[in-house]
Amino acid sequence: MGDRCYMSVTCRxxxxxxxxxxxxxxEFDEDPSAPVIEMIDEEANYGQVGNxxxxxxxxxxxxxGGNYGDxxxxxxxxxxxxxxxxxxxxxVDWNYRFGLPTLKSILQIRRYLKMKRRVNxxxxxxxxxxxxxxxxxxxxxxxxxxxxxxxxxxxENLPCIK
Numbered sequence: 001m002g003d004r005c006y007m008s009v010t011c012r013x014x015x016x017x018x019x020x021x022x023x024x025x026x027e028f029d030e031d032p033s034a035p036v037i038e039m040i041d042e043e044a045n046y047g048q049v050g051n052x053x054x055x056x057x058x059x060x061x062x063x064x065g066g067n068y069g070d071x072x073x074x075x076x077x078x079x080x081x082x083x084x085x086x087x088x089x090x091x092v093d094w095n096y097r098f099g100l101p102t103l104k105s106i107l108q109i110r111r112y113l114k115m116k117r118r119v120n121x122x123x124x125x126x127x128x129x130x131x132x133x134x135x136x137x138x139x140x141x142x143x144x145x146x147x148x149x150x151x152x153x154x155x156e157n158l159p160c161i162k
Contacts, residue, residue: 005062005064006040006043006044006062007040007044007060007062007063008040008062009058010036010039010059010060010123011059012037013030013035013037015053018056019039022051023044024039024040024041025040025041027039033128033159034128035128052073053075054075054079055077056077057076057077057123058073058075058119059073059074060073060074061073061087069091072085074112074119075115076115076119076122077122081112081115083108083112090109092105092106134146134148134160146160
């Protein structure tokens, strides 16, 4: 696999372009009214750790590459934090003398979880966009914004794209 890894990010829809500039793209066909989206980068060089924005809220996970392991990133728009972790949990520094995790490791994990809760609350507070409605011309019976005809079978299920 070399120095490339898989990376996913959960972010606000309004920040989509910032992550596209880094090489991310939508993972699935997302609901266009959803304020929070999932994006992926299948070949995130060194997990994009040094390139990720530190002024917008997001939550990210990166798979390990040839020279580094899995990790989790969270940013609340003010603070940015990276922790070594995988899907099973966090990597904990261990004090072998006392047979306990180190206090520093526990505090970092608590800080990460606190920031992640804060970002999730931000995401839940985002308003969901209402689908744009078609505006049909009484003369042509076509939407003046997107051009779809009022008699088209798909018009009932599709919001206006313009």
